Amino acid sequence: MTRRFVxxxxxxxxxxxxxxxxxxxCVLGHPDVFEPNAPGxxxxxxxxxxxxxxxxxxxxxxxxxxxxxxxxxxxEQPPVVNTxxxxxxxxxxxxxxxxxxxxxxxxxxxxRCGASxxxxxxDGSHTKSGFxxxxxxxxxxxxxxxxxxxxxxxxxxxxGSLKVEGNLEIVSGTGRTIDRVTRVFLCRCGHSKNKxxxxxxxxxxxxxx
Numbered sequence: 001m002t003r004r005f006v007x008x009x010x011x012x013x014x015x016x017x018x019x020x021x022x023x024x025x026c027v028l029g030h031p032d033v034f035e036p037n038a039p040g041x042x043x044x045x046x047x048x049x050x051x052x053x054x055x056x057x058x059x060x061x062x063x064x065x066x067x068x069x070x071x072x073x074x075x076e077q078p079p080v081v082n083t084x085x086x087x088x089x090x091x092x093x094x095x096x097x098x099x100x101x102x103x104x105x106x107x108x109x110x111x112r113c114g115a116s117x118x119x120x121x122x123d124g125s126h127t128k129s130g131f132x133x134x135x136x137x138x139x140x141x142x143x144x145x146x147x148x149x150x151x152x153x154x155x156x157x158x159x160g161s162l163k164v165e166g167n168l169e170i171v172s173g174t175g176r177t178i179d180r181v182t183r184v185f186l187c188r189c190g191h192s193k194n195k196x197x198x199x200x201x202x203x204x205x206x207x208x209x
Contacts, residue, residue, distance in 0.1 A: 008045025012068040020064035063107035081148040088135030091122035096152040114190035119209040120156040135173030142180040161185040161198035
């Protein structure tokens with residue numbers, strides 16, 4: 001992991017550049033804390049309130065921004081419901097207590113176009129590649145899960161799909177429930193005819209990743 005922390009008096013702010021694809025969100029959210037186009041240090045934890053910084057961090061879908069509180073307040077907790085949101089023409093946005101390829105995370109945006117140079121994470125290549133995939137696929141019939149939280153294990157298969165094990169609700173871009181699963185294989189090559197699910201197209205496409 002390439003995360004580093006910038007220390008403040010009441011809160012430390014962590015940043016992982018390998019995961020960041022939405023830096024404009026934090027810059028617009030609090031430009032005093034996240035200084036745009038700064039020649040040196042661009043994160044200033046003491047320039048904002050702890051509540052404002054934690055809000056921005058929890059709103060970061062890629063998990064690039066995290067925090068460590070020093071004021072006795074609670075650190076970020078796993079969500080009550082594990083979800084993966086399907087972004088229109090974009091990545092898979094996970095929110096869960098996850099282990100991704102051996103790394104721990106609570107939020108992550110993972111590539112589903114197949115073009116990222118930073119697999120399994122999204123690096124914005126879907127925009128340049130012209131990737132097109134609906135964020136509103138048809139819903140499947142599914143029963144409510146016995147539990148909706150817990151640890152989620154996310155394992156990119158060699159040159160293949162994204163294997164996900166654990167309680168998970170697959171959600172559309174507008175919040176509709178697409179499916180409820182405890183084990184699923186999601187497309188990450190960009191070629192499946194049944195997105196967001198894998199249909200084996202990575203083999204014919206010669207996907208490498």
